[in-house]
Amino acid sequence: MVHATSSLLLLLLSLALLAPGHSARKCMLTGKWTNDLGSNMTIGAVNNRGEFSGTYHTAVTSTSNDIKLSPLYGTQNNINKKTQPTFGFTVNWKFSESTTVFTGQCFIDRGGKEVLKTMWLLRSSVDDIDDDWKATRVGNNVFTRLRSVKE
Ligand code: BTN
Numbered sequence: 517m518v519h520a521t522s523s524l525l526l527l528l529l530s531l532a533l534l535a536p537g538h539s540a541r542k543c544m545l546t547g548k549w550t551n552d553l554g555s556n557m558t559i560g561a562v563n564n565r566g567e568f569s570g571t572y573h574t575a576v577t578s579t580s581n582d583i584k585l586s587p588l589y590g591t592q593n594n595i596n597k598k599t600q601p602t603f604g605f606t607v608n609w610k611f612s613e614s615t616t617v618f619t620g621q622c623f624i625d626r627g628g629k630e631v632l633k634t635m636w637l638l639r640s641s642v643d644d645i646d647d648d649w650k651a652t653r654v655g656n657n658v659f660t661r662l663r664s665v666k667e
Pocket residue numbers: 551553555574575576577578579609612613614616636638655657
């Protein structure tokens with residue numbers, strides 16, 4: 517009887533962990549990521565205030581300039597120590613006068629894979645205030661972990 521009860525409890529616990537919105541593993545931002553455009557980024561350690569930095573290599577540009585590796589700075593929300601935290605970061609492009617801000621959430625998908633679902637605003641520089649209306653693009657990117665060939 518005791519055995520049957522503990523097995524049932526174990527089953528219920530497993531079902532609760534598998535339920536949508538629940539994942540036992542924590543989604544971690546640190547590491548190498550690639551997105552649906554073929555851009556790659558590397559995120560360093562997230563400190564105890566949730567701050568992180570890294571580098572971004574975009575596969576595309578709205579300019580005719582040669583693409584250069586650019587720094588990113590961001591924060592992860594740690595308020596309730598969620599396993600699927602929200603975050604935001606800014607990329608300060610080193611080959612154009614633009615700035616991009618990304619915001620998103622680090623998910624563990626149904627297959628157990630980490631995925632970053634993001635939206636971004638890309639602000640381009642315009643010379644005339646009358647052109648302000650056309651200076652900001654919006655979009656979304658989905659990032660998955662970039663694994664080395666050895667893994
Ligand atoms: C520029 O074109 O001025 C800088 C590069 C912008 C690249 C954008 S940021 C949003 C989108 N996601 C990417 O990975 N690259 C583009």
